Amino acid sequence: MVALGEDESCPYEECMPDIFEVTVDDLKHLVSERAISGETMLLNMGPQHPSTHGVLRLLLELDGETVVNCIPDIGFLHTGVEKNMEAKTYQKAEVMTDRLDYLNTVGNNLAYSMAVEKLVGLDVPARAQGLRVILVELQRIASHLIWLGTAALDVAAMSTFLYCFREREDILDIFELVSGQRMMTTYIRPGGVWRDVPVEFEKAVRDFVKMMPKRVDQYEALLTRNPLFLDRTLGIGKISGEDALNLGMTGPGLRASGVNWDLRKARPYSGYEQYDFEVPTRTEGDVYARYLVRVQEMRESLRIIEQALNKLPMGPVRSNNRKYVPPPRSEIGVSMEALIHHFKLWTEGFNAPKGYIYSAVESPRGELGVYLESDGGPKPYRIHWRTPSFDNLQSLPLMAKGHLIADLVAIIGSIDIVLGDVDR
Amino acid sequence: MGLEQKLGEMGVVTTTLEQAVAWSRNYAMWPMLFGLACCAIEMMAAEASDYDMSRFGMELMRPSPRQSDLMIVAGRVSRKMATVLRRLYDQMPEPKWVIAMGDCASCGGVFNNYAIMQGVDEVVPVDVYVAGCPPRPEALIHGILTLQDKVVKKIKFAEKS
Numbered sequence: 001m002v003a004l005g006e007d008e009s010c011p012y013e014e015c016m017p018d019i020f021e022v023t024v025d026d027l028k029h030l031v032s033e034r035a036i037s038g039e040t041m042l043l044n045m046g047p048q049h050p051s052t053h054g055v056l057r058l059l060l061e062l063d064g065e066t067v068v069n070c071i072p073d074i075g076f077l078h079t080g081v082e083k084n085m086e087a088k089t090y091q092k093a094e095v096m097t098d099r100l101d102y103l104n105t106v107g108n109n110l111a112y113s114m115a116v117e118k119l120v121g122l123d124v125p126a127r128a129q130g131l132r133v134i135l136v137e138l139q140r141i142a143s144h145l146i147w148l149g150t151a152a153l154d155v156a157a158m159s160t161f162l163y164c165f166r167e168r169e170d171i172l173d174i175f176e177l178v179s180g181q182r183m184m185t186t187y188i189r190p191g192g193v194w195r196d197v198p199v200e201f202e203k204a205v206r207d208f209v210k211m212m213p214k215r216v217d218q219y220e221a222l223l224t225r226n227p228l229f230l231d232r233t234l235g236i237g238k239i240s241g242e243d244a245l246n247l248g249m250t251g252p253g254l255r256a257s258g259v260n261w262d263l264r265k266a267r268p269y270s271g272y273e274q275y276d277f278e279v280p281t282r283t284e285g286d287v288y289a290r291y292l293v294r295v296q297e298m299r300e301s302l303r304i305i306e307q308a309l310n311k312l313p314m315g316p317v318r319s320n321n322r323k324y325v326p327p328p329r330s331e332i333g334v335s336m337e338a339l340i341h342h343f344k345l346w347t348e349g350f351n352a353p354k355g356y357i358y359s360a361v362e363s364p365r366g367e368l369g370v371y372l373e374s375d376g377g378p379k380p381y382r383i384h385w386r387t388p389s390f391d392n393l394q395s396l397p398l399m400a401k402g403h404l405i406a407d408l409v410a411i412i413g414s415i416d417i418v419l420g421d422v423d424r
Numbered sequence: 425m426g427l428e429q430k431l432g433e434m435g436v437v438t439t440t441l442e443q444a445v446a447w448s449r450n451y452a453m454w455p456m457l458f459g460l461a462c463c464a465i466e467m468m469a470a471e472a473s474d475y476d477m478s479r480f481g482m483e484l485m486r487p488s489p490r491q492s493d494l495m496i497v498a499g500r501v502s503r504k505m506a507t508v509l510r511r512l513y514d515q516m517p518e519p520k521w522v523i524a525m526g527d528c529a530s531c532g533g534v535f536n537n538y539a540i541m542q543g544v545d546e547v548v549p550v551d552v553y554v555a556g557c558p559p560r561p562e563a564l565i566h567g568i569l570t571l572q573d574k575v576v577k578k579i580k581f582a583e584k585s
Contacts, residue, residue: 047505047508048456048508048512049487050457050487054460054464055460055505055508075502076502077460077461077499077500077502078504078539079461079537079539079540080535080538080539080540081535083537083538084535084536084537096534099461099462099534099535102461102462103465149472161472162472162473163473165468165469165472165474166473166474168469169469182466182560183462183465183466183558184462184558419461420462423502
């Protein structure tokens with residue numbers, strides 16, 4: 001086999017004529033006159049860089065080692081998820097949602113399912129709502145663990161990474177227990193959840209909730225008062241609450257700047273109003289404050305999980321509305337009507353009423369919203385994701401200005417962007 | 425290329441040396457620290473505590489392509505990323521290997537659309553494909569063992585023919 005590129009007569013450019021690359025020259029209109037005259041230096045960071053958390057490319061304008069300007073170039077992971085979802089029926093489009101923000105797969109499922117439920121007017125049983133909350137909060141902890149591991153790795157704390165991934169495996173084991181998949185669960189479905197949890201679920205979650213607070217203490221012992229970590233984070237990447245709001249920032253980044261805005265409190269969904277939890281806020285607005293907020297959020301999530309598990313009622317986990325929700329497998333063998341519903345739902349899908357809705361949840365990164373428009377057919381006419389990483393990334397140039405290039409790495413880590421979420 | 429060419433005329437010593445080189449390459453293969461999408465998280469999990477890829481000599485992820493032997497394409501490759509990916513591959517020194525991790529890198533996966541390359545083998549030659557969306561860390565480790573097998577067997581095959 002002759003591999004591409006080895007054969008000199010067929011360079012890869014000819015094989016793929018429709019791809020293009022943005023060069024520094026194409027972005028020159030975005031930088032100042034000083035950069036063009038050569039007074040400051042233009043430097044390209046990414047898309048392959050260990051601390052851009054994916055395939056982010058930054059065009060940096062540097063004065064010595066100080067960042068004068070920083071221009072994000074996104075789109076290296078553009079997937080066309082929204083367009084693909086428009087070509088699928090409402091149930092089948094859900095598998096695409098997992099792959100948007102791959103650190104918050106269950107949360108994406110929840111946002112999408114809530115939007116479909118709102119569009120067609122579906123009720124969700126109380127047990128399903130409780131299960132949703134437990135899984136979404138577990139996912140929030142898993143996401144923060146990856147953030148903590150990688151952001152600490154960026155400022156050279158290697159061991160935190162290994163500890164965080166150890167605990168993340170416990171959460172993924174719970175996901176695997178309920179859905180059979182580690183990451184892309186598609187467990188939360190419109191009208192409820194896929195099926196009831198196995199009997200081992202409760203013990204697994206209780207063990208985790210019991211074990212985890214000590215582990216969070218361990219992370220804090222490694223970092224919170226570590227002078228090296230403080231030097232790299234205190235006073236770095238400051239943003240005021242007003243600026244953060246103006247730039248559309250949400251999530252822990254906004255709360256670290258003193259704005260107490262959490263959709264779970266402000267616009268409760270899926271039964272969050274029943275649970276007693278605090279929304280951690282800080283006023284400093286720097287990298288260290290964002291770290292503290294996220295660590296505290298892990299503790300609050302554990303509280304929510306424990307309460308939700310204690311309150312979890314028995315009962316059905318899926319809506320009984322057969323026009324929108326497939327019947328359970330056991331009914332198909334005995335009921336002709338169930339068989340017809342199953343067949344109709346998986347071949348044609350259901351027709352949603354004409355109209356549009358917006359529904360949002362609090363993801364680990366901020367407000368994750370779904371705008372869903374229906375033309376009365378079985379497929380979404382238009383679906384748009386309001387993804388938190390995209391809006392949070394806009395604040396990077398403001399935060400990075402005037403800091404050293406080494407601090408930029410800590411700042412990117414502290415925003416907690418997921419490029420699948422930015423580029424969609 | 426590498427060592428083989430320089431030692432090409434040395435008869436029976438060469439073959440044993442080649443095997444020794446292949447063996448040492450196997451267990452000191454440095455992957456590039458290069459993640460694209462969801463699979464990159466599972467690749468990190470494979471590197472981290474529970475799965476510990478350093479058992480197979482793979483713990484040293486190099487952020488620079490100039491220092492790496494193996495490219496694990498972990499995730500979907502968009503058209504915008506394809507040129508970058510190819511450039512990274514060209515920058516890697518010989519001998520080099522590529523693992524297409526996951527369905528998206530292997531064949532486009534669930535994304536059959538305008539934005540995503542339908543398999544990374546359109547841009548770079550792939551040695552091992554790992555199935556799964558995303559593959560479990562065990563699956564990636566299996567892919568890596570398959571690749572190590574391939575590196576040794578290629579030498580043995582060349583000896584026979």
